[in-house]
Amino acid sequence: MLIGVVGKANVGKSTFFKSITLADILIANYPFATIDPNKGFAFVRIDCVDKEFNQQCNPRFGSCVNHQRFVPVEVMDVAGLVPGAHLGKGMGLTFLDDLRQADAFVHVVDMAGSTNEKGEPVEPGSYDPAHDIRFLEIELDMWVYGIIxxxxEKLSRALQQEKGAVVKALAKQLSGLNIxxxxxxSLVKQLKLDPLLPAAWTEEQIKELAVVIRKxxxxxxxxxxxxxxxxxxxxxxxxxxxxxxxxxxPVSAEAxxxxxxxxxxxxxxxLPGDKTFTLKGNVNPKQKEALDYIHKTVLDVWGSTGVQQTLNTAVFDLLHFMxxxxxxxxxxxxxxxxxxxxxxxxxxxxxAYDFAAKIHTDLAxxxxxxMDVKTKRKIGRETLLKHRDVVEILTSK
Ligand SMILES: Nc1nc2c(ncn2[C@@H]2O[C@H](COP(=O)(O)OP(=O)(O)OP(=O)(O)O)[C@@H](O)[C@H]2O)c(=O)[nH]1
Ligand SMILES: [Mg+2]
Incomplete structure (x- = not known):
């Protein structure tokens, strides 16, 4: 699974990415600081199961503190997009291409309205972030439309009256997008498009298809x-x-x-996701002032920096991963x-079988x-797993 961090230029994508990976990357207050994508590992936060067994776990990757387990997930930070990206503006097509493999997006928006549509710094409050929310959706939709x-014309005529052919051809065209x-x-059906008459689909209908595919x-x-x-x-x-x-x-990536x-x-x-922190060690007055400021302007107002919550939302609420x-x-x-x-x-x-295959092909x-380790009950190959299950695979050798 791969989470893509997307958005207009200079809104804080790399800051968001750096805050979750602590990778050494460039953050700068000008558009297009990032050109090549940055990939790294971040962590979703879950209630660990170790508590239910009265144990303290020892994660191989990530960590577990106060029975809060941090589980690795791959994330990607890409270059900023500008309106017209799907037509190639601001190297948009190259940058959009970097997003193909992502399973879900975190769209970073400058909610303070302190950057214009090109990502140039402006007086905070002088730019309406609604433009950014709309424009990014349009760029993504038109990008998918362009791929479809x-x-x-040639394809739709050639596939006329051939059962299942247009769906196959479209899926092939979109396969690089993880579709x-x-x-x-199912989406062709949902929009009531005739799969035997693709040449009769109107431009509007194909645009509609692009939108539902993107969503x-x-x-x-x-x-x-x-x-x-x-x-x-x-x-x-x-x-x-x-x-x-x-x-x-609500997020403050910088905080x-x-x-x-x-x-x-x-x-x-x-602990990432918490609404507070405690001072320890030798904090100098300047550091204390900066940390107090974060408490007052972010944690006390919004309940957390929002970064961990955003990542958890992408993985568990949007993608429903377990x-x-x-x-x-x-x-x-x-x-x-x-x-x-x-x-x-x-x-x-x-x-249960998918899980075995994920761990090792031999286990599959x-x-x-x-075995469902929590209930000590035997489960079959096709048993559907649930979030926070603990599973033992029984093999023939
Ligand atoms: N006040 C404030 N500034 C932030 C926040 N997050 C990022 N910034 C600032 O916004 C500017 C741009 O940050 P980047 O992370 O480089 O933005 P980007 O979206 O990756 O930019 P490009 O790669 O150029 O598209 C920097 O000056 C950051 O310090 C935040 O939560 N609050
Ligand atoms: Mg960047």
Whole structure:
């Protein structure tokens, strides 16, 4: 699974990415600071299952503090998009191409209204972020439309009256975007498009198809960024009313980055997603002032920096992934004594067998049954797993 961080130029995408990965990348107050995509690992936060077994786990990747487990997930930060990107403006087509493999998007918006449509800094409050929410959707929709309609005339005529052919051809055209044939088929049906007469589909209908394909295949959460600035508050309230169907989360990526760096430096105790932190170590007056400022302008007002919540929303609410732990009914530790060392993120609908295959092909090949470790009950190959299940795979050798 891959989460793409997208948005206009200079809105804080790289700051958001850096705050969740602590990767050493460029952040700068001018548009197009990022050109090549940055990829890295971040962590979703879940209630760990170790507590239910009265244990403290030892994660191989990530961490577990106060029974809050941080499970790795891959994220990508890309170059900024500008209006007209789908026509190639601002190298838009290249940048859009970087987004193909993403399963969901975090759309970072400058909610303070402190950057214009080109991403140039302007007086905070002087630019309406509603433009950014709309323009990005249009760019993504038109990008998908462009992919669908590439060679469409010839293709649609050739496939006339051939059962299932147009869906297959469309799915092939869109396969680089992580879009399956089943999804294309169901959306063509939903829009009541005649699969035997693709040449009769109107431009409007194909645009409509592009929109539903984009929404289904690249679901999106909006990170309303720069909430530490005073002009952001009224804007976020207005955006929530203006776009009631969108998930909009108040965020301060800069605050999160400061807190994570302070935590790494041993200055504070801070768990990403928390509404507070505690000072420790030698914090000088200037550092204390900066940390107090974050408490006052972000944590006390919004309940957290919003960054962890945004990532969790993308993985669990948009994509409905589940965190599943391998474990044994009689033993939760691996051979080195590490308790519940692994945790995997699996797509919805995953079965006990899918889980075996995810861990190792050998486990799938020799799969006999599985055990639900929490209930100590045997489960079959096709049993659907649930978020926070602990599963033991039983094999024939
Ligand atoms: N006040 C405030 N400023 C922020 C926040 N997040 C980012 N910034 C600032 O916004 C500017 C742009 O940040 P970047 O992270 O480089 O933005 P970007 O979207 O990656 O920019 P491009 O790569 O150029 O598209 C920098 O000056 C950041 O310090 C925030 O939460 N609050
Ligand atoms: Mg950037």
């Amino acid at each position: 309609t590439k060679g469409w 399956s044939e089943g999804l294309v088929e 289904k295949s690249k679901p999106m959460v909006i990170a309303a960024n720069k909430m530490d600035l005073p002009t952001a508050k009224a804007n976020v309230e207005r955006m929530k009313k203006l776009f009631p169907d969108l998930i909009i989360i 999160e980055l400061t807190l994570r760096q302070a935590s790494k430096a041993g200055l504070i105790d801070y 965190a599943i732990f391998p474990g044994g009914v009689n033993r939760l530790a691996d051979k080195d004594g590490n308790i519940l060392p692994d945790c995997f993120l699996l797509p919805p609908g995953s079965t 090949t020799h799969f006999v049954a599985a």
